Amino acid sequence: MRSLEEAIRTVPIPGAPPPLSREGAAVGLAFLDMALRQNHIRRLTERLSFVEHGVASRTTEVDVRLSLLDASQREASQLFQRLSSRSERKPEQEQPATPTIWVPVTRISRLSIAPIDVVDAAGSKLPRLTQYETSRLLASGLYRLLKGILSSRPESRQPSTVSRLLREEQARWLLQAALLALLTERSRPLGELDHPEYGRQVAPTVVASEDRDCRELVLSVLRDYEPQLDSYANLLDVALNDYLLVTALDATKDDHLLSYDAPVHPDRPGPAAGPRRFWSRRIWSRSTSGRYRLQYLARIPASLRSYHVVAETEPGVHIEAMSLVTDVDQVRAKELATDLRTLAGRLRRHKPGRQTETRLLELELQGALGRLSELLRTRQWDANQAGLELPAGALRRSGRLVTRYLSAERLVNEQDRIEAPLLSDPALTPASLEEAAEEIGAQQLGSDFSIENDPASTRAHAYWRRSSPRSVRGEHTCVTCTLTLRDATGARPGSVISFAVGVAATIYLVSALLAGNPWPYGQSARGSVNADAVVAVLLLVPGFLYTRLDLPMRHTILGHLRRLSRRLAHLSIGSAVAASAAIATGLHGTALGVTLGLATALPLLTAGLLHRRLARQRDIAPARLSAPKWLLPASGTDAPVDAVFRSTGWDHE
Numbered sequence: 020m021r022s023l024e025e026a027i028r029t030v031p032i033p034g035a036p037p038p039l040s041r042e043g044a045a046v047g048l049a050f051l052d053m054a055l056r057q058n059h060i061r062r063l064t065e066r067l068s069f070v071e072h073g074v075a076s077r078t079t080e081v082d083v084r085l086s087l088l089d090a091s092q093r094e095a096s097q098l099f100q101r102l103s104s105r106s107e108r109k110p111e112q113e114q115p116a117t118p119t120i121w122v123p124v125t126r127i128s129r130l131s132i133a134p135i136d137v138v139d140a141a142g143s144k145l146p147r148l149t150q151y152e153t154s155r156l157l158a159s160g161l162y163r164l165l166k167g168i169l170s171s172r173p174e175s176r177q178p179s180t181v182s183r184l185l186r187e188e189q190a191r192w193l194l195q196a197a198l199l200a201l202l203t204e205r206s207r208p209l210g211e212l213d214h215p216e217y218g219r220q221v222a223p224t225v226v227a228s229e230d231r232d233c234r235e236l237v238l239s240v241l242r243d244y245e246p247q248l249d250s251y252a253n254l255l256d257v258a259l260n261d262y263l264l265v266t267a268l269d270a271t272k273d274d275h276l277l278s279y280d281a282p283v284h285p286d287r288p289g290p291a292a293g294p295r296r297f298w299s300r301r302i303w304s305r306s307t308s309g310r311y312r313l314q315y316l317a318r319i320p321a322s323l324r325s326y327h328v329v330a331e332t333e334p335g336v337h338i339e340a341m342s343l344v345t346d347v348d349q350v351r352a353k354e355l356a357t358d359l360r361t362l363a364g365r366l367r368r369h370k371p372g373r374q375t376e377t378r379l380l381e382l383e384l385q386g387a388l389g390r391l392s393e394l395l396r397t398r399q400w401d402a403n404q405a406g407l408e409l410p411a412g413a414l415r416r417s418g419r420l421v422t423r424y425l426s427a428e429r430l431v432n433e434q435d436r437i438e439a440p441l442l443s444d445p446a447l448t449p450a451s452l453e454e455a456a457e458e459i460g461a462q463q464l465g466s467d468f469s470i471e472n473d474p475a476s477t478r479a480h481a482y483w484r485r486s487s488p489r490s491v492r493g494e495h496t497c498v499t500c501t502l503t504l505r506d507a508t509g510a511r512p513g514s515v516i517s518f519a520v521g522v523a524a525t526i527y528l529v530s531a532l533l534a535g536n537p538w539p540y541g542q543s544a545r546g547s548v549n550a551d552a553v554v555a556v557l558l559l560v561p562g563f564l565y566t567r568l569d570l571p572m573r574h575t576i577l578g579h580l581r582r583l584s585r586r587l588a589h590l591s592i593g594s595a596v597a598a599s600a601a602i603a604t605g606l607h608g609t610a611l612g613v614t615l616g617l618a619t620a621l622p623l624l625t626a627g628l629l630h631r632r633l634a635r636q637r638d639i640a641p642a643r644l645s646a647p648k649w650l651l652p653a654s655g656t657d658a659p660v661d662a663v664f665r666s667t668g669w670d671h672e
Contacts, residue, residue, distance in 0.1 A: 020252045021239060022259060026197035027237050032230055036188070039112035042102055047160030050153070051096030052410045053265050053382065055494070057320040059087045064327040065666075067283070067315060069504075072579050075283045075315075075664050081124055083275040085268065088122075096120045097158075118270040121148065124277060126261035128667045129205075131282040136265045140276040147263040151450040154202040157258045158562070162195050165251060169240070172247070184240050189233050197237075201340075202258060218398050227496040253494075261667070286663040310339070311504040311580050312659070314645070317666035318495045321347075329480045336577050337507035341471035342645055343481035344499045347396065352465030355394065358387045359456040363449035369390055369442075377442060384441045391455065394464055395421055398649055405470040405650075413462060413649055416454040423447055463647040475507070501645035501660075515584040516630060518568060519622035522561045522591040526598050529553060530615045533602075540616035541609070545638040550603050557599040579661065587625050594618040 062082040099121050127135060137145045166185070175181045184190045241248070268275050319326055330338060360386065362384060395417060402409050427440035441447055461463075471479045481500060510610070514537050530539040533553070570585055571577040577584070598618040600609055603613055 020245065020255065021250065022201060022239055022663075023197060023255065024241060026201050027193060027234055027241075030193065030197045030200050032189055032233060033192045034195045036192050037199050039155075039162060039195055039199070041159075041163070042098060043156050044159035044163035046095050046099040046102065047153075047156030047158070048164060049092050049116045049160075050099075050121075050123050050263055050265060051157060051160060051258065053088070054126050054261075055257065055320065056322050057125075058322050059083055059085065059092075060323065061087070061322055062325040063331065064325065064330070065281075065317070065320060066329045067664075068331045069313065069502075069576060070333045071574050072576055073285050073662050075285075075662075077281045077666075079125065079281045079282045080276065080278045083122065083124070083268065084273055085120065085122070085270070085275070086273050093120070096122060096150065105452065119267040119268040121265055121267050124264045124266055124279070125281070126257070126667075127264055127281065128284065129260055129262055130284065133282055134278050135264060135281070137277055137279045143383060145266045145268070145277070147267070148263075150262050151203055153263045153265055154258075155199070158195075158199045158202045159261070161251075161255060161258060162198050164254070165248075166191075166192070168248065169244070172244070180236060180240050180243065184236055187233070187236070191237050193233060194237055215462065226415070238387060247370040259495070267567055274346045281666070283315075284665045284667065286665050311336075311576055311661050313384060313502050313504070313662040313664070314660050315502075315664045315666070317498040317500070319498060321494055321496050323496070324485055326483045326498065327480065328498075329478070330500075330502055332477050332504060332577065333577060334477060335506065335571075336504050336580070337475040337477060338471075338479035338502055338503075339475050339505045340503040341479040341481050342400075342501050343471075343483055344466050344471045344501075344645065344647060345483055346466050346497045347485070348397070348467065349465035349497075351390070352394065352459050355387065355390050356456040356459045358383075359391075359452045359459075362387055363452035363456075366442075366449045366452065371442075381440075381442055386423070388441070391417060391459075392424055394459075398464060401468045402650055405468060406472065407650060409471075409650065414464075416451065416458045417464075420451060420455050425497075443639070459555035462649040464649055466647040466649075468646050468650055475505075491542070498647065504576060504580070506577060508577070514568060514585050516626045518561075518564050519587055519591045519626040521564055522595055523619050525560050526557065526595060526619045528614060529557060530598075530619070540612040540619075544609050545611070550605070554599040554603050557595050557602070561595040565592060583629060587622070587629055590625055591622040594621050606662055 023494060028188070048362055056061075060081050061084050062080075064080040064082075066080070067075055085093075097120065099118065103121075105664060118401070133271075138148055138415065139145060169175060169181050169247065170185060172181055175185060184194075219564040245252075266277070272345050295307065313410055314331075328341075330341060332338060362380070365380060365383075369376065395414060398414075399409060423444050424441065427444065467483075469483060473479060479502070483498070527539075531537055533539065534545055565588060568588060570588065571581060573579075573582070598615055601614040603620075606614065
């Protein structure tokens with residue numbers, strides 16, 4: 020709404036109504052509804068490709084079924100087909116040879132300027148609406164929606180600012196022009212509303228005063244009814260931040276398989292946990308971990324039936340583990356936690372003498388604990404499907420309540436032998452209900468978990484499916500896909516270790532020959548009369564050996580996986596350069612001996628440390644999964660993330 024208020028302050032007041040039609044408003048709202056709900060999409064598949072560090076590509080496939088559109092959506096699509104016809108046809112020519120229907124496929128962030136082509140299963144490009152046409156339809160629909168919300172208020176039928184806004188033409192035209200400018204122009208206001216340049220320095224004339232009163236009227240209505248316009252603000256935010264991709268489909272066919280290349284927006288990885296004084300330790304652990312972790316964050320409609328993620332990497336990099344976490348039950352978990360806290364308060368105020376109140380409280384407890392039992396059962400099945408065990412004690416408080424509920428369920432089913440079995444249970448106290456409510460939020464019981472169980476390869480996939488239509492809660496579902504990659508080329512760092520040993524041996528051999536002593540690192544160290552030849556040997560031999568190393572490009576994922584080997588090779592080259600510089604400058608005695616000793620020992624020590632680190636890696640778990648807290652102890656401690664990608668450029672969290 021801040022952007023709308025900025026536009027109202029700055030857009031000139033039109034002298035005539037902007038060209039917004041009622042039919043276009045109905046079509047725009049229907050398109051926005053279809054883009055948000057996506058009830059006509061049976062399956063959504065996202066194919067991700069990761070080759071370079073911080074760069075990813077995505078191809079999206081949607082399985083559309085036109086019969087899933089409701090009557091109002093289909094009628095709006097057909098209405099737009101009639102509105103888009105610019106020439107009058109004869110009655111026998113009104114129906115085209117192949118009837119088409121315009122359907123929104125997805126939403127694309129306005130941050131992306133890349134052209135998007137939608138193709139069908141045969142590879143043919145499909146026609147799509149321009150963003151200007153779609154934005155005009157949305158502007159018409161959002162204005163009609165805002166006018167309808169304000170007209171439904173009781174104050175609109177009485178003398179008030181709302182009735183004045185609906186009655187004055189210039190105020191309505193200004194609101195229409197502001198919405199049209201926001202949605203059709205590429206840029207949009209991002210500054211503060213109270214900027215001194217906007218609407219403050221106005222000449223004291225009659226026209227300026229009338230304009231100022233008109234703007235203040237519209238702004239005052241938006242401010243006064245801001246709580247009532249909260250849902251409208253969310254729709255406006257979607258229309259401002261995203262483009263609707265509307266394509267024409269063959270109306271004679273029910274099923275359509277469409278695909279398009281969608282942008283992926285990189286994001287900065289979150290800060291690693293732990294004190295700042297262990298920063299260097301975390302950097303070293305990340306450099307020597309031998310694993311590359313990345314996350315993909317997406318938001319899908321809550322009504323989507325099936326979601327599939329397919330990830331591919333470059334040859335030589337295997338996907339060791341792939342996990343998928345969604346907050347599909349987040350709304351249900353929050354409502355359950357709120358109900359448990361409310362029941363705890365009522366249980367404290369409960370008086371056993373009131374039979375009706377006791378019976379109602381007993382039924383409410385049975386309903387809440389039944390939902391808790393269903394939620395725990397779902398999480399247990401998620402863990403079993405992933406081949407993991409729930410950690411002992413992770414859901415101790417909730418599990419205790421569910422056990423009491425299941426034991427009392429038998430008494431309830433046997434003709435209510437005990438009138439209130441849950442209330443008569445001494446273990447069911449207000450404190451236990453509140454502890455269970457806290458545990459639901461702390462253990463992230465609203466998030467499910469699935470894992471890819473296929474053998475490690477350059478391709479992996481994770482699959483999520485909505486459990487039932489009744490489980491649709493909220494507007495969208497947040498998805499977090501985490502992948503752990505490893506080097507699978509078979510080229511062990513043994514070649515780099517051999518290179519480091521070869522450089523150290525070259526430096527030692529040259530030093531020993533110059534000193535004429537097998538221990539050339541004391542006062543016996545001496546230079547050479549022909550220093551150029553010695554420097555040439557110390558530089559050419561390591562340089563030739565370095566060209567034989569198989570080191571990938573540093574900007575690729577494989578290059579990041581072998582960055583420790585690359586650093587060891589560079590350190591060895593640096594040691595040879597230091598030894599050459601010491602001999603070329605004419606050092607002798609102890610100073611030369613110390614320099615040659617460090618140049619010989621440093622590559623050997625680093626090679627030994629690398630060998631030890633690689634040996635320890637074979638003993639640790641092959642992968643660290645990213646899982647909710649109710650499963651996190653079983654999956655190990657969380658590891659730092661090397662790259663994060665988002666399906667949208669805007670962070671709506």
